[in-house]
Amino acid sequence: MNDTRDPGAPESLVEANEVEAVDAAGVISPAFVAQMVGAVGDGDKPFLWRTAKDLHPADLADLLEQLPPEAFRKAIHLLGKHLPAEAVAELSDSARLEALRELTDAAVTAMIGHLDSDDASFLLNDLEDDRRERILNRVSATDRAAIESALAFDEESAGRLMQRAFVAAPVFWTVGQAIDHMRSVPEDDLPETFFEIYIVDPAFRLQGSVPVSRLLRHGRDRPLSEIMREIPVHVRPEMDQEEVAYIFRQYNLASAPVVDDAGRLTGMITIDDVVDVIREEAEEDILALSGVSEAGVNQSVFSAVKARMPWLLLNLVTAFLGSLLVSFFAPVLEAVVALAFLMPVVAGLGGNAGSQSLAVAVRAIAERDLEGQLARRAIRREALTALVNGAMIASAAALIVLAWFQDTRLSLLVLVAMSATFMWAGLAGILAPLTLKRLGQDPAVASSVFVLTTIDLMGFFVFLGLASLTLL
Amino acid sequence: MNDTRDPGAPESLVEANEVEAVDAAGVISPAFVAQMVGAVGDGDKPFLWRTAKDLHPADLADLLEQLPPEAFRKAIHLLGKHLPAEAVAELSDSARLEALRELTDAAVTAMIGHLDSDDASFLLNDLEDDRRERILNRVSATDRAAIESALAFDEESAGRLMQRAFVAAPVFWTVGQAIDHMRSVPEDDLPETFFEIYIVDPAFRLQGSVPVSRLLRHGRDRPLSEIMREIPVHVRPEMDQEEVAYIFRQYNLASAPVVDDAGRLTGMITIDDVVDVIREEAEEDILALSGVSEAGVNQSVFSAVKARMPWLLLNLVTAFLGSLLVSFFAPVLEAVVALAFLMPVVAGLGGNAGSQSLAVAVRAIAERDLEGQLARRAIRREALTALVNGAMIASAAALIVLAWFQDTRLSLLVLVAMSATFMWAGLAGILAPLTLKRLGQDPAVASSVFVLTTIDLMGFFVFLGLASLTLL
Numbered sequence: 001m002n003d004t005r006d007p008g009a010p011e012s013l014v015e016a017n018e019v020e021a022v023d024a025a026g027v028i029s030p031a032f033v034a035q036m037v038g039a040v041g042d043g044d045k046p047f048l049w050r051t052a053k054d055l056h057p058a059d060l061a062d063l064l065e066q067l068p069p070e071a072f073r074k075a076i077h078l079l080g081k082h083l084p085a086e087a088v089a090e091l092s093d094s095a096r097l098e099a100l101r102e103l104t105d106a107a108v109t110a111m112i113g114h115l116d117s118d119d120a121s122f123l124l125n126d127l128e129d130d131r132r133e134r135i136l137n138r139v140s141a142t143d144r145a146a147i148e149s150a151l152a153f154d155e156e157s158a159g160r161l162m163q164r165a166f167v168a169a170p171v172f173w174t175v176g177q178a179i180d181h182m183r184s185v186p187e188d189d190l191p192e193t194f195f196e197i198y199i200v201d202p203a204f205r206l207q208g209s210v211p212v213s214r215l216l217r218h219g220r221d222r223p224l225s226e227i228m229r230e231i232p233v234h235v236r237p238e239m240d241q242e243e244v245a246y247i248f249r250q251y252n253l254a255s256a257p258v259v260d261d262a263g264r265l266t267g268m269i270t271i272d273d274v275v276d277v278i279r280e281e282a283e284e285d286i287l288a289l290s291g292v293s294e295a296g297v298n299q300s301v302f303s304a305v306k307a308r309m310p311w312l313l314l315n316l317v318t319a320f321l322g323s324l325l326v327s328f329f330a331p332v333l334e335a336v337v338a339l340a341f342l343m344p345v346v347a348g349l350g351g352n353a354g355s356q357s358l359a360v361a362v363r364a365i366a367e368r369d370l371e372g373q374l375a376r377r378a379i380r381r382e383a384l385t386a387l388v389n390g391a392m393i394a395s396a397a398a399l400i401v402l403a404w405f406q407d408t409r410l411s412l413l414v415l416v417a418m419s420a421t422f423m424w425a426g427l428a429g430i431l432a433p434l435t436l437k438r439l440g441q442d443p444a445v446a447s448s449v450f451v452l453t454t455i456d457l458m459g460f461f462v463f464l465g466l467a468s469l470t471l472l
Numbered sequence: 473m474n475d476t477r478d479p480g481a482p483e484s485l486v487e488a489n490e491v492e493a494v495d496a497a498g499v500i501s502p503a504f505v506a507q508m509v510g511a512v513g514d515g516d517k518p519f520l521w522r523t524a525k526d527l528h529p530a531d532l533a534d535l536l537e538q539l540p541p542e543a544f545r546k547a548i549h550l551l552g553k554h555l556p557a558e559a560v561a562e563l564s565d566s567a568r569l570e571a572l573r574e575l576t577d578a579a580v581t582a583m584i585g586h587l588d589s590d591d592a593s594f595l596l597n598d599l600e601d602d603r604r605e606r607i608l609n610r611v612s613a614t615d616r617a618a619i620e621s622a623l624a625f626d627e628e629s630a631g632r633l634m635q636r637a638f639v640a641a642p643v644f645w646t647v648g649q650a651i652d653h654m655r656s657v658p659e660d661d662l663p664e665t666f667f668e669i670y671i672v673d674p675a676f677r678l679q680g681s682v683p684v685s686r687l688l689r690h691g692r693d694r695p696l697s698e699i700m701r702e703i704p705v706h707v708r709p710e711m712d713q714e715e716v717a718y719i720f721r722q723y724n725l726a727s728a729p730v731v732d733d734a735g736r737l738t739g740m741i742t743i744d745d746v747v748d749v750i751r752e753e754a755e756e757d758i759l760a761l762s763g764v765s766e767a768g769v770n771q772s773v774f775s776a777v778k779a780r781m782p783w784l785l786l787n788l789v790t791a792f793l794g795s796l797l798v799s800f801f802a803p804v805l806e807a808v809v810a811l812a813f814l815m816p817v818v819a820g821l822g823g824n825a826g827s828q829s830l831a832v833a834v835r836a837i838a839e840r841d842l843e844g845q846l847a848r849r850a851i852r853r854e855a856l857t858a859l860v861n862g863a864m865i866a867s868a869a870a871l872i873v874l875a876w877f878q879d880t881r882l883s884l885l886v887l888v889a890m891s892a893t894f895m896w897a898g899l900a901g902i903l904a905p906l907t908l909k910r911l912g913q914d915p916a917v918a919s920s921v922f923v924l925t926t927i928d929l930m931g932f933f934v935f936l937g938l939a940s941l942t943l944l
Contacts, residue, residue: 026705026719030844056704058722066845092841182688193683195667195726211665212684216654232528233494249751250530252744254667254726271743272724278747279721282754283835286761290831291824304857305864308828312821312865319820320872323813333812340805340812341795344928347816348791349784352763356780359762363755369564372502373538385776393784400792456816 022059033066040071049082057086065095076102085111089119097126109138116163121150158244159237162258162267165191168198171207176220195254198265199228205263234259241277248274288444318453329464336471347459350421354455357382357429362444365437379430386426394418417463424458494531505538512543521554529558537567548574557583561591569598581610588635593622630716631709634730634739637663640670643679648692667726670737671700677735706731713749720746760916790925801936808943819931822893826927829854829901834916837909851902858898866890889935896930
């Protein structure tokens with residue numbers, strides 16, 4: 001809501017309740033959550049409706065998510081059609097599903113009518129097939145067609161991100177004609193906000209774009225063709241959302257037109273949806289590197305278990321592979337028990353070095369910083385870094401071992417085994433994700449298993465193998 | 473460049489060279505890099521100038537970065553003042569530094585004049601103090617003032633992200649007056665593109681904003697006060713950039729006004745800068761979780777070593793702490809060598825479980841999904857997840873051990889030790905980052921060391937301790 005330090009802003013109803021809902025940094029106040037819980041308990045519909053009306057939809061969504069599950073469901077029920085569609089779209093995945101379950105078909109139908117086609121299809125995508133069908137039967141024919149064609153595209157494609165509402169003008173129009181057109185069209189037929197208009201030829205093929213701010217700056221008689229800009233790269237509906245995000249970042253776009261195979265304008269993608277994609281993709285990388293297949297913090301214990309179990313099972317197998325390898329060296333371990341103390345040091349530090357080069361490589365691939373020549377340079381750099389780090393850390397470890405056990409051979413053994421493990425860690429950390437990328441796989445997920453397992457095995461094998469050769 | 477499938481677009485000079493610089497997805501072609509290397513070698517200035525003019529600045533930056541270091545420097549030198557300022561701003565950190573070193577003061581001064589104040593101060597921030605002073609002496613007084621006041625704000629603050637160029641209109645103006653004003657102002661005094669205009673009172677205090685697309689849609693006589701929107705949350709110049717990014721995401725903004733303590737409008741932040749912040753912050757989290765203190769793929773071996781060494785040294789210490797702990801249990805290890813095979817399984821899987829809950833918690837904190845009530849719920853969920861995952865994985869491991877060693881006591885030992893380690897891993901993985909966050913520290917960096925070290929120690933201690941009690 002308003003910043004209270006702004007003396008000129010009108011006071012909202014929520015503030016009139018004496019508890020401020022949102023602080024200056026946009027964070028929901030705990031006191032307001034408590035007040036909301038009370039109002040839900042009392043079934044105080046007027047309070048809820050007023051809150052829903054006064055809060056920004058994104059803040060309302062945050063507020064609702066902070067309610068205990070029981071109160072959340074009751075709040076959705078009490079709000080009913082007073083719940084803004086935009087707030088539902090802003091809810092986290094699990095809360096949105098829960099809310100949609102609580103709402104009547106009539107309420108969902110009304111929401112669909114209020115949303116742009118990308119958000120509408122996003123909401124409907126969550127519903128069971130027969131309920132979606134029921135609701136689609138109740139919306140207008142044009143909305144239905146837009147939603148159905150959006151749902152026909154793959155998830156995570158540009159076709160899902162784009163909205164059907166945009167402003168296009170023929171290439172032979174002037175600035176004045178374009179402005180008059182926008183003033184005359186009914187408000188519902190235009191997107192709520194837009195940053196540029198698209199210039200098309202008579203066959204609706206995209207010719208260029210004119211930022212709205214540029215349109216304003218020129219006289220009414222200026223032909224659009226004179227002030228339009230070229231579109232640097234064309235987004236197609238089937239393009240992966242990650243590629244769309246790259247194009248937005250690369251060219252600092254606020255919105256982009258989507259064109260079909262014939263070059264005809266079919267939709268528009270806006271930056272707010274792309275920001276969500278950028279966050280999602282970064283989040284996927286972080287989680288994949290740590291072995292979580294999907295996240296969402298409001299998820300249930302069941303889904304948290306499901307998201308983490310595959311990785312743990314896989315690691316159970318690789319960990320026992322490691323212990324099987326170690327068991328082959330039982331004689332040397334029985335002879336020199338100090339090897340059992342040091343074994344985890346060799347493998348563990350190698351694993352750390354591997355995680356480091358993996359994280360750098362995965363991020364660089366996501367940022368497209370390892371294209372062409374740059375990949376070769378990165379490999380050379382990782383190898384050198386591993387060599388330097390390995391030499392330094394292995395020397396330090398060897399000195400500690402020498403001081404501790406007063407045993408030169410053991411100390412040298414640690415030196416050699418750790419240097420070799422670091423070298424392997426550095427190379428595997430860059431080569432595995434690059435190779436997976438080249439094979440069209442996600443570099444984050446599979447690399448992590450492969451790299452960390454082979455480092456463990458490598459560390460154990462070199463360390464205990466050399467020990468068998470020299471200490472027995 | 474143009475998409476070649478677009479039949480209506482004019483052919484550019486670069487394409488006339490028969491090698492296409494950028495493919496349909498915005499990726500620089502290797503053939504064009506090779507051609508560029510050749511042109512640099514021949515000192516073919518006309519080719520370079522044409523390329524610099526025809527390519528989008530972001531693509532030009534990518535192309536330059538792909539050149540070998542020697543060719544990069546020569547290309548910058550040959551381009552001189554034909555190198556667009558925007559391309560320099562798009563270069564990676566190390567390449568930008570290198571380029572600025574290669575350029576004359578005159579060339580840098582000319583660039584500064586072309587850039588918005590946020591980008592200009594970004595470039596100048598990289599220079600040594602005396603060179604910056606020399607260049608500031610040569611730019612116009614207004615540019616100098618804007619740049620110096622930007623540089624006075626902390627790095628990573630809103631004050632650094634904001635530009636001084638924006639459009640403000642008095643609250644008593646009409647739509648028509650605002651449009652006429654924008655048409656009459658010299659082009660250089662307006663930001664290159666903008667998405668909204670700000671409405672101020674006579675003391676320049678911010679009253680609201682009107683999206684440009686909304687301005688266009690209303691008749692010339694409509695008062696701005698009737699169509700302006702409230703600003704949900706005010707961005708202040710001293711605000712941390714992470715908080716700015718949160719506000720942009722939360723309210724789906726394309727731009728936001730910045731106001732000072734008195735509520736006066738002082739600048740504007742646009743989404744393209746915020747997108748960079750979002751990427752940087754996500755990147756910092758990924759790297760911090762993997763123990764890299766800063767990245768950049770074009771960095772030198774020296775800086776890569778420097779970025780990774782602190783973590784490795786710290787881990788060297790913690791790893792030897794672990795081996796010291798293990799050494800206390802030498803008697804039981806000597807008696808039952810199988811413990812040495814299984815020790816890494818217990819600690820390793822616990823470490824994986826800890827990384828998982830840590831990654832989920834760090835992301836959730838960054839997304840502000842663990843505020844208030846939600847934190848308590850997340851702790852409960854992590855504890856339950858650890859319990860379930862621990863029980864399942866420990867049981868599986870116990871069965872494998874039973875089958876392998878035919879030893880019930882050893883199998884039970886693994887069951888108990890792994891369950892306990894998982895429990896600890898789950899709790900530490902969520903409590904450590906939450907605690908650090910509450911203490912105002914970065915949850916990603918320090919948690920990782922603490923969590924993984926204590927899991928190792930916990931795993932070794934419980935496993936070998938119980939073994940000493942039961943197996944000796």
